[in-house]
Amino acid sequence: MSGDAKTSGAPVAPDTVLSVEGLSVSVRTEAGPKVLVDSLSFTLNRGETLAIAGESGSGKSLTSLAVMGLLPPPAVHVSAGRILLKGTDLLSLPEGKMRAIRGDRIAMIFQEPMTSLNPVLTVGKQLTEAIEAHETLPRGQARARALEALKAVRMSQPERRLKQYPHELSGGMRQRVMIAMAVALRPDILIADEPTTALDVTVQREVLELLRDLQRDLGTAIILITHDMGVVAEMADRVVVMQAGRMVEQGPVRQLFAAPKQPYTRALLDAVPRMGNGGAPVKAPTTEPLVRVRDLKVRFDIRGGVLNTVQAHVHAVAGVSFDIRPGETFSLVGESGCGKSTIAKAMVGLVPFTGTIEVAGRAVASDQRRSGAAFRDVQMIFQDPMASLDPRMRVGDLVAEPLVIHGIGSPVERRAKTAELFERVGLERDQIDRYPHEFSGGQRQRICIARALALQPKLIIADESVSALDVSVQARVLALLEALKTEFGIAYLFISHDMAVVENISDRVAVMHLGQIVETGTRAQIFGAPKHPYTKTLIEAVPVPDPTHQRKPSQRPAGEVPSPVLPRGVLPQRILLKDTGDGHLAAV
Amino acid sequence: MAAYLVRRLLVSLLILLGVSFITFVLLYALPADPVRQIAGRSATAQTVENIRAQLGLDQPLMVQYWRYLTGLVQGDLGRSYLQRSEVSELIAARLPATLLLMAGAIGCELILGLTMGIVAALKRGSATDNTLMIASFVGVSAPQFVVGLLLLYVFAVQLKWFPIGGYGTLAHLVLPSVTLGIMGSGWYSRMMRSSMVDVLRADYIRTARAKGLTRARVILRHALPNAILPIIAMIGIDIGIFMGGIVVVESVFGWPGIGQLAWQAIQRVDIPIIMGVTLVSACAIVLGNLLADLVTPFIDPRIRLR
Numbered sequence: 014m015s016g017d018a019k020t021s022g023a024p025v026a027p028d029t030v031l032s033v034e035g036l037s038v039s040v041r042t043e044a045g046p047k048v049l050v051d052s053l054s055f056t057l058n059r060g061e062t063l064a065i066a067g068e069s070g071s072g073k074s075l076t077s078l079a080v081m082g083l084l085p086p087p088a089v090h091v092s093a094g095r096i097l098l099k100g101t102d103l104l105s106l107p108e109g110k111m112r113a114i115r116g117d118r119i120a121m122i123f124q125e126p127m128t129s130l131n132p133v134l135t136v137g138k139q140l141t142e143a144i145e146a147h148e149t150l151p152r153g154q155a156r157a158r159a160l161e162a163l164k165a166v167r168m169s170q171p172e173r174r175l176k177q178y179p180h181e182l183s184g185g186m187r188q189r190v191m192i193a194m195a196v197a198l199r200p201d202i203l204i205a206d207e208p209t210t211a212l213d214v215t216v217q218r219e220v221l222e223l224l225r226d227l228q229r230d231l232g233t234a235i236i237l238i239t240h241d242m243g244v245v246a247e248m249a250d251r252v253v254v255m256q257a258g259r260m261v262e263q264g265p266v267r268q269l270f271a272a273p274k275q276p277y278t279r280a281l282l283d284a285v286p287r288m289g290n291g292g293a294p295v296k297a298p299t300t301e302p303l304v305r306v307r308d309l310k311v312r313f314d315i316r317g318g319v320l321n322t323v324q325a326h327v328h329a330v331a332g333v334s335f336d337i338r339p340g341e342t343f344s345l346v347g348e349s350g351c352g353k354s355t356i357a358k359a360m361v362g363l364v365p366f367t368g369t370i371e372v373a374g375r376a377v378a379s380d381q382r383r384s385g386a387a388f389r390d391v392q393m394i395f396q397d398p399m400a401s402l403d404p405r406m407r408v409g410d411l412v413a414e415p416l417v418i419h420g421i422g423s424p425v426e427r428r429a430k431t432a433e434l435f436e437r438v439g440l441e442r443d444q445i446d447r448y449p450h451e452f453s454g455g456q457r458q459r460i461c462i463a464r465a466l467a468l469q470p471k472l473i474i475a476d477e478s479v480s481a482l483d484v485s486v487q488a489r490v491l492a493l494l495e496a497l498k499t500e501f502g503i504a505y506l507f508i509s510h511d512m513a514v515v516e517n518i519s520d521r522v523a524v525m526h527l528g529q530i531v532e533t534g535t536r537a538q539i540f541g542a543p544k545h546p547y548t549k550t551l552i553e554a555v556p557v558p559d560p561t562h563q564r565k566p567s568q569r570p571a572g573e574v575p576s577p578v579l580p581r582g583v584l585p586q587r588i589l590l591k592d593t594g595d596g597h598l599a600a601v
Numbered sequence: 602m603a604a605y606l607v608r609r610l611l612v613s614l615l616i617l618l619g620v621s622f623i624t625f626v627l628l629y630a631l632p633a634d635p636v637r638q639i640a641g642r643s644a645t646a647q648t649v650e651n652i653r654a655q656l657g658l659d660q661p662l663m664v665q666y667w668r669y670l671t672g673l674v675q676g677d678l679g680r681s682y683l684q685r686s687e688v689s690e691l692i693a694a695r696l697p698a699t700l701l702l703m704a705g706a707i708g709c710e711l712i713l714g715l716t717m718g719i720v721a722a723l724k725r726g727s728a729t730d731n732t733l734m735i736a737s738f739v740g741v742s743a744p745q746f747v748v749g750l751l752l753l754y755v756f757a758v759q760l761k762w763f764p765i766g767g768y769g770t771l772a773h774l775v776l777p778s779v780t781l782g783i784m785g786s787g788w789y790s791r792m793m794r795s796s797m798v799d800v801l802r803a804d805y806i807r808t809a810r811a812k813g814l815t816r817a818r819v820i821l822r823h824a825l826p827n828a829i830l831p832i833i834a835m836i837g838i839d840i841g842i843f844m845g846g847i848v849v850v851e852s853v854f855g856w857p858g859i860g861q862l863a864w865q866a867i868q869r870v871d872i873p874i875i876m877g878v879t880l881v882s883a884c885a886i887v888l889g890n891l892l893a894d895l896v897t898p899f900i901d902p903r904i905r906l907r
Contacts, residue, residue, distance in 0.1 A: 083810055116813030123811075128804040133826045133901055142822075143812040178902040194812065319604045319611075 029099075030201050030234045031057040031080070031119075036094035038075050038084065038258075050075050051258045052094065057202065062228065062235040064249035064266070066242065068281070068483035069454070071255040073238045077204045080236070081121055082111045098201070117147040120195035124207035126187035130179035136163075136190050137175030143194045162197035163190070166223055184349070185216035192223065199231055206238040213348035213510060214554040221248060221556070240483060242285045243513075243556030246270060247564070254278050266560045284488040285558045286513040288540065302336035303471055303504050304360075309333045309368040311355050315578065328577045329355040330366070331528035331585040337472065337504050344507040344515045346551070347525035350577065353508045357476045360506070361391055373471055389419060392465035396477035398457035402449040408460050409435075409445030415467045434463040438493060455486035462493065466501075474506045479514060491518055512555045516540050524548045528577050529588045534597035544599035605906040609894070613887045620883040621673070621876070625666050628872050635870040639682050656682070669876070678880070679873035681866075688877040692859055696881070698768055699858030702850070703843055705778030706785070707836065714786035715832070718793025722828075723820070725798060733790065740787030745846050749780040749853040766855035777854045781846050785839055789832060797828040830901050837893030841886040 038050035050072040057063050065073045078084050079091055082103060096103045098118060103111060123129045131139060140159035144150065150158070156175070163171035166189040179187055188208065195203055205224065209217035221244065228235055237248055245252055246266065253263040254277070262275045273279045311330040314323045330352040337343040345353040359366040362377055370377040373390050392415070395401040402411055412434055413427045422430060432442045438459040449457060458478065465473050475494065479487045495518065497503055509515050515522060516536060523533035524547065532545040543549045557564070579585060590598040636653045637644075644652075653659045657668060672679060678688035714737075721733040756776060757765045763776050800806065801824055809823040844860075851860035859878050866874035898904045 081811055083807060112813050112815065114813070115811060121811045123804060123808065125804055129808045131805040131809065131823050131827070132903055134823070142814065142818075146813045146815075146818075180903045191808070194808075317604065319607045321608060 028059045029056050030059050031099075031236075032097045033076075033080070034095045034097065036076065036079060036096060037092045038072065038079055038089065039092040040089045042088075046092065048092070049089070049258050050079070053255075053258075053260055054094075055253050055260070055263060057234050057236060059201075059234055060228065060232045061250045062237055062248050064237045064239060064245040064252045065255060066239055066245050066252055066281075067255035068240055068485065070257060072258040073255050074206055076255075077121065077206050077236060077238050080202075080204060081115060081119060082106075082108075083115075083121075113147065116143055116195075116200075117198050118200055119202045119204065120198070120200040121204040121206065122188070122191045122195050122208050124210050126184050126191055126211065129191055130187055132179055134178075135175065136177055136179065136182070140175070140190070140194055140197065144197050147198055158197060159193075162193040165196065165227065166190075166193045168193070183216075184212055185219060188212060188216075188220055189223070192220070192227070196227055196231065196233065200233060202236065203228075203233050204236045204238070207240070208237070209244065210239070210241070214512065215348065215550055217244075217556070218554040224248070241556065242282060242484070242558040246558045246560045246562070247556045249560075254281065270558070270560050280485060282558065284485040286484075286488070286491075286511070286517045287558060288513050288516055288552070288555060300338055303339045303341075303373055304335075304337035304506070305369070305371040306336070306356075306360075307334045307369045309356065309359060309366055309370060311352070311359055311364055311366045323581055325578055325580045328528050328579060328585045330359065331577070332368075332587055333525075333528070333530055335523055335530065335533065337506060339471065339504055340498060340502045341520045342498065342505040342507055342518055344509060344519040344522045345525055346509060346512060346515050346522060348510060348551075351525040352528040352577070353525050354476055357393065357474045357506065357508055360474060361388065361393055389468045390471045391474065392468060392470040392472075393474045393476065394458070394461045394465050394478040396480055398454060398461050398481070399449065401461060402457060404449055406448075407446050408449060408452070411449070412445070412460060412464045412467055415464060419468065421468075430467070431463075434466055437466070437497075438463045439489075453486075454482055455490060458482060458486075458490055459493070462490075462497070466497065469501065470503065472504045472506060474508070476508045477510070478507075480509065480511060487514070494518070512540075512551055524551065527575060528585065530590065530598075531588060532597075532599040533590070534595075534599075538595065538597040542597075544593055544597070548599075602906055606895075609891055613891065616887055617880065617883055621670070621880055622666065624876060624879045625669065626662065628875060629662050629665070631870065633870045635682055635872055638870050673880075678877040681874050682871050683869055684871070684874075688873045691862060691874065692877050692881055695857060695859045695862050698856060699847060699851070699860060701774065702777055702781065702847065702856060702858055703840065705774045706781035706843060706846075707839070709778045709782030710785035710789055710839070711836075713782065714789025715793050715829070717786070717790035719797055719820075719825070719828075721790065721794040722797030722801065725794075730794075734794070737787040737790040740783045741791075742787075743783070745780055745784065745849045746853060748783055749776075749850055752776050752780055753853070768855075768857050777850050777856050780853070781843065781850045784846070785842070789835070792832060792835065793828065796831050797824060800824045800828040803827070826900055830897065833893050833897055833900065837890035840889035841882075844882045844886070 033056070034054050036050060036053045037048060039046040039048050053072070053076060055063065065076060067073045075084065075089070080096055080103070084090060091104055094104075098114065103114065106114070130136075137156065137159055140162060141155040144155045144158050159175060160171055163174055168174055168186065168189050174182070174186070174190070179190070182190065208224070209220050212220060224235065225248065227233065235248075237244070239245060249266045251264065252266050252269045254261045254269070254275070256277050261277045262269065262273065269278065270282065273282060309330055310328075310332055313327040313329060315325040315327065316322065317324045333352075333356060335343065345356060347353050355364060358364045359379075360370055360372070360377060362379070366379045375390075402408070409428070409431050413431045416422055416427045416430065421427070431445055435442055435445055440456060440459055440463070444452075449460070452460065461478075479490050482490060491514065494505065498505065507515065507518060519536045521533070521535050522539040523530045524539065524545065525531070526547050532539065532543065532548045539548060540552065543552055553564070577585070588600045591601045593599055636649055636656070636658060640649050640652055650659075657665060660668075669679065676689070678692070680686065681688055681691060684691065717733045717737060721730045724730050753765060753776065756762045763772050764770075767773055806819060806823055809819045814823075847858065847860035848864050849860075850856065851858045852864055859881065862874060863878040865871075866878065894906070898906055
């Protein structure tokens with residue numbers, strides 16, 4: 014492999030697998046070349062995990078793609094530096110030689126297990142193909158190796174998985190397939206680019222444990238690209254912190270967390286929401302509830318048969334009751350598919366439901382022909398601020414639109430109100446004539462907040478509203494929401510999968526599983542003394558941003574995810590909640 | 602799957618019923634009188650009325666339609682007014698030629714269109730890409746009778762590579778197929794290009810490359826099956842578009858198919874033949890769409906028919 018490639022002049026330490034020297038990545042733009050990664054240097058040793066941490070735009074993913082030789086051509090390219098794999102400069106290798114290294118010596122897993130596998134090929138085909146790309150093997154033997162790889166990633170029913178297609182597997186199982194594919198040839202280096210960001214916390218925990226075990230067994234060196242300092246603390250031996258294409262700081266993980274040298278590292282660590290950090294205890298409820306939800310049920314039909322009749326139902330929400338009091342933050346937490354977002358949709362009349370929803374004494378109609386006035390009290394902020402702002406409208410018009418719809422004020426008054434809202438959410442008055450693409454992610458979410466505030470609602474539903482934001486931005490947006498709550502007395506229904514964020518901002522919390530609430534109570538009750546095993550699992554699964562923290566091995570066996578789909582006529586078993594004292598309800 | 606098929610076939614029958622009714626009413630409303638065509642200019646009023654009664658054309662519209670329908674369910678498409686034979690026999694004799702022409706045209710469309718689209722996508726933004734896309738635009742815009750005559754002049758008259766017209770050998774098939782397929786290939790190349798460009802950006806293509814697969818394998822094994830999915834549904838719809846072109850192309854090349862049969866029947870107001878050809882075409886369109894939907898799950902396992 015290293016035969017005709019030039020070797021490094023400097024003596025290489027025996028256990029150094031990869032060394033990156035002065036790597037710069039640039040993109041050609043109309044305004045000339047723009048540097049995306051600027052003279053980055055680091056080394057990676059055998060069996061070590063190096064975390065490259067940073068926020069979006071820091072160049073961490075580009076660095077990994079540069080190592081793989083997969084930078085998107087032709088605009089993005091390496092403009093300087095060397096990438097030495099055991100002394101061989103990868104950048105000087107012709108494509109044919111680089112291809113032989115890719116997947117064999119250096120393998121990679123990606124963030125999105127949902128889209129990273131080819132939907133039209135079976136898991137078995139995709140696995141054997143990865144093996145056959147580098148080794149000439151008889152058909153049966155490649156399959157045996159694929160099966161072995163699936164067993165190595167602790168996949169349930171590995172023989173059956175080989176014949177399945179990616180869409181038949183859950184997100185966690187797909188990421189296991191990706192890992193199996195990557196480690197099947199026992200690479201020297203495994204690059205994991207945000208490997209658990211798209212996964213639920215409990216699944217994240219399983220996948221991280223798996224990576225650690227594989228590393229111990231195979232001696233693979235791992236480059237872990239992540240924005241999550243909790244994951245860094247849990248996994249890394251050494252850390253490289255990047256910001257805007259430059260390395261800010263690097264060092265052993267404990268040292269970096271205990272005594273960060275650079276202000277940016279310190280700010281990044283401070284912005285991370287931590288568990289057990291919740292504020293003062295909540296005052297006892299005195300007022301009438303603002304929102305009353307009673308026995309809310311939402312189900313979707315699955316049709317089939319000769320006459321296309323309803324064959325089964327997806328019981329997305331299977332009987333949920335809760336109250337939200339004025340000025341309170343009530344959080345719904347749970348993993349994907351638990352029905353938390355469906356509740357939000359029902360509350361603004363976007364899905365038909367049964368049961369009752371009352372906001373400020375007015376019932377929400379379930380037939381979607383909502384009367385305008387009844388809905389002024391409830392506004393929503395969504396997860397993806399880019400997707401929820403019309404790219405062809407000026408942001409000022411977007412914020413003023415709810416006022417236009419409800420016929421409030423003259424154009425001049427609306428413009429004044431919009432400018433005022435912009436200032437309130439921390440944007441400039443003169444930005445109101447710009448378009449959404451001219452703003453950063455955090456600013457866009459502020460625009461969405463301004464739009465939600467325009468009608469002076471009593472309740473704002475925030476559906477994963479900070480999940481897509483970088484931690485430092487997330488912290489500032491959460492602080493803004495908190496300030497607005499005190500200022501205007503708004504109540505929030507906060508929907509999130511992120512336990513740490515929920516603990517930091519909630520007054521009361523409900524934990525959802527398969528369309529039902531399994532436990533609800535004040536923040537202190539849920540996080541201080543969780544009663545239900547599912548709540549405990551969720552809390553324990555959250556990575557702790559402290560490298561000295563020792564965690565117990567996970568309890569939950571990997572396997573099939575329970576399904577909310579039931580045949581027609583079969584109803585989900587109702588969970589009964591019992592008061593364990595002081596309004597802390599848990600399933601019995 | 603079985604339930605899906607039964608449901609789709611039932612819906613298809615309803616569509617055919619609708620087509621038959623609309624066509625029947627439209628033909629009835631035509632100002633041209635079929636009886637005059639049969640009787641000839643010199644016939645007396647009495648003869649005309651006799652023929653009219655004999656053919657049942659003096660009955661109210663709904664009675665005529667009911668008769669036609671009861672015949673239809675027994676497989677009887679009626680008799681031609683002028684050709685003195687069963688419509689079903691006339692169509693059966695000419696259908697194979699038309700099906701052959703359609704197969705040739707679809708083949709031509711796919712080979713030309715998909716190749717052009719894939720090459721253009723792989724060389725996106727290059728001179729090759731631009732040239733191919735201009736060519737496809739010309740293909741889409743050129744009227745079929747012009748393309749047909751042009752091809753005839755160049756390849757049959759001047760170069761003498763192919764026969765001028767007629768039916769029988771593979772050489773006879775080439776020019777009509779190309780004429781009929783060239784418009785579709787223009788559409789396909791544009792669709793294939795944009796579909797391929799999207800797929801090449803997909804995460805699983807990056808995964809395939811990260812595995813160290815060769816470029817050829819990444820494109821043929823991973824990109825192509827995904828990129829071709831939206832095209833398959835198009836092929837079903839295409840059969841309907843073909844029917845219009847077939848009348849033109851069969852006339853230009855003297856191809857003995859149902860297009861020619863229909864053309865002659867329209868000129869002579871031979872209603873049973875027009876009805877028969879229309880229904881057979883409708884069947885082809887409905888079956889083509891059904892076939893396209895049935896094939897899709899074999900390429901895309903995410904789609905389940907139920």
